[in-house]
Amino acid sequence: MQWIEIIKVRSAGTGETEAVADIFKDFSRMDKGTQPTAVKLYHHASVESDLCIHIYWDSETMPSRKSPMGLRIVDAIGPLGTVNHSIWIEDTVGAHAFPRGSR
Numbered sequence: 001m002q003w004i005e006i007i008k009v010r011s012a013g014t015g016e017t018e019a020v021a022d023i024f025k026d027f028s029r030m031d032k033g034t035q036p037t038a039v040k041l042y043h044h045a046s047v048e049s050d051l052c053i054h055i056y057w058d059s060e061t062m063p064s065r066k067s068p069m070g071l072r073i074v075d076a077i078g079p080l081g082t083v084n085h086s087i088w089i090e091d092t093v094g095a096h097a098f099p100r101g102s103r
Contacts, residue, residue, distance in 0.1 A: 002090040003063055005036075005055040005070045011081035012049065020051050023076045036069070049081070063087055 009020055021041060037056045044050035055070055057063070066074075066087060074085050 001059055001062060003057050003059070004088045004090075005057065005067055006084075006086050006088060007053040007055070007070060007073055007077075008050070008084045009052075009077050009081050010047075010050050019080055020077050023073065034067070034069075036067075062089065 011020065037058050038054075039056070040054045042052040042054065044052075053073060055067065057067070066085060070085060074083055077083060
């Protein structure tokens with residue numbers, strides 16, 4: 001089962017944005033627990049202080065809670081701004097409604 005953990009942060013300014021990017025780099029290199037399939041950092045197209053971290057997972061069972069890695073990232077970046085942390089499970093049924101290349 002594929003799922004994604006999304007951590008969005010809106011910071012007060014660009015200095016905090018750089019701090020979030022540094023924290024992201026530290027965690028993507030250091031975490032020794034269960035490893036995600038990928039970890040990616042995105043920034044908003046027009047709001048410089050908005051960042052989003054996507055942690056991609058592939059597991060045999062449905063996630064029952066947020067990952068330890070995701071929770072540690074939220075703890076680290078929480079003081080820098082408003083944080084939203086959520087889990088999304090891939091919808092394999094709905095995926096057939098939009099065949100690749102049809103958009």
